[in-house]
Amino acid sequence: MKHEAVRSGVPASGAAGLLDRIRLRHVTCFVAVAQERNLGRAADRLGLTQPAVTKTLNELESVAAARLLDRGRHGAQLTAAGEQFLRHALGVTEAMAAAATALAGAGEPTTATVRLGALPTVAGVLLPGAVARLHERHPGVGVQVRTGSNTVLLEALRAGELDLVLGRMAEPATMRGVSFELLYAESLALVVRPGHPLTPGGGPVSLPAVLAYPVVVATAGTVPRHHTEVLLQRHGLHLPAGCVETLEVSVARAIVRHTDAVWFTAERAPQVDLDDGLLVRLDVPAPGTAEPVGVFRRSVDEPSVVIDALLATLRTLAGE
Structure with missing residues (x-):
């Protein structure tokens, strides 16, 4: 680990003094609280009492002469x-975990696990093919996939709980400590079942006609939902009452395949069903709704053969 003084007014010459006073228990405790975002859960994880966790954090902040965590009711x-500090502290705890595993294994071969985060509307686009190709080259590598909102996944990435996140370009304030690489851009699409009343002519469909049917949309606060509302507002329209709101692709596709509902979705999310003829895209222009999708990773992560191979596969599949 490359040791640096945190931005707390401590000069670089004071870094050696900090190194002498910071203990592994300080680092382990800080990482647990940063990842759990709750002192009680961190205490359970560490097998300590909450007062002991609080005392350890206070010691660390006293040594660093800086406030590292804002602790409150939320x-x-x-x-x-x-x-x-977390970006470097993670390196310490991960190195210690790897060292302990190596000692416990007594020379046995270790297997890596790649921890991936993905938006629900993005997870099924590139990940299945990427994981299959990864296993062709590295059959012993495990893969963990977590879905969630952009904000939640980026928090988990910064906390060291994930190695990569497939998501949408985020606001600059949420990009501290992470890098973003563009893979593709996608617009909004309106999707229905084959034989839907809106499909006979195969020509353009008006938005007022669409809103005569039940609607499935993304949850509030997401990019697809924002683009849906903006598209309707341009035509003087609003989402009708009784919408089904979900980020779960499996739920949305099941509803649309078996009812007359219309699904407002990121265009690549239902691609497999569109290719198989199980769903049909309506001819409804959605200009101005293109959104970049790419891969996030922590800026300070060390190179990894497995992660680099997965990134290369994601780039290839995105190009295809």
Whole structure:
């Protein structure tokens, strides 16, 4: 680990002094609280009492002469100094975990696990093919996939709980400590079942006609939902009452395949069903709704053969 003083007014010459006073228990405790974002859960994870966790954090912040975590009724949130310290602290705990595994294994071969995060509307686009190709080259590598919102996944990435996240370009304030690589851009699409009353002519369909049917949309606060509302507003329309709101692709596709509902979705999410003829895309232009999709990773992560191979596969599949 490359040791640096956190941005707390501590000069670089004071880094050696900090190194002498910071103990592994300080680092382990800080990482647990940063990842759990709750002192009680961190205490359970560490097998300690909550007062013991609080005392350890207070010792660390005293040594660093900086506030690393804001602790309140709604949990523990990293400060700017805390985010910077976490990027290096993760390296310490991960190295210790790897060393312990190596000792416990007594020379037995170890297997890597790649921890992936993905938006529900993105997970089924590239990940299945990427994981299949990864296993062709590295058959012993495990893969863990977690879905969720962009904000939640990026928090998990910064906290070291994920190695990569497939998601949409985020606001600059949420990009601290992570990098983004564009894979593709996609627009909004309106999708229905074959034989839907809106499909006989195969020509353009008006939005007022669409809203005469039940609607399935993404949940509030997401990019597809924002684009849906903007598209309707351009035509003087609003989402009708009784919409089904979900980020779960499996739920949306099941509803649309078996009813007359219309699904407002990111265009690649239902691609397999469109290719198989199980769903049909309506001819409804959606200009101005293109959104970049790509892969996030922590800026300070060390190179990894497995991660680099997975990234290369994602780039290839995105190009195809």
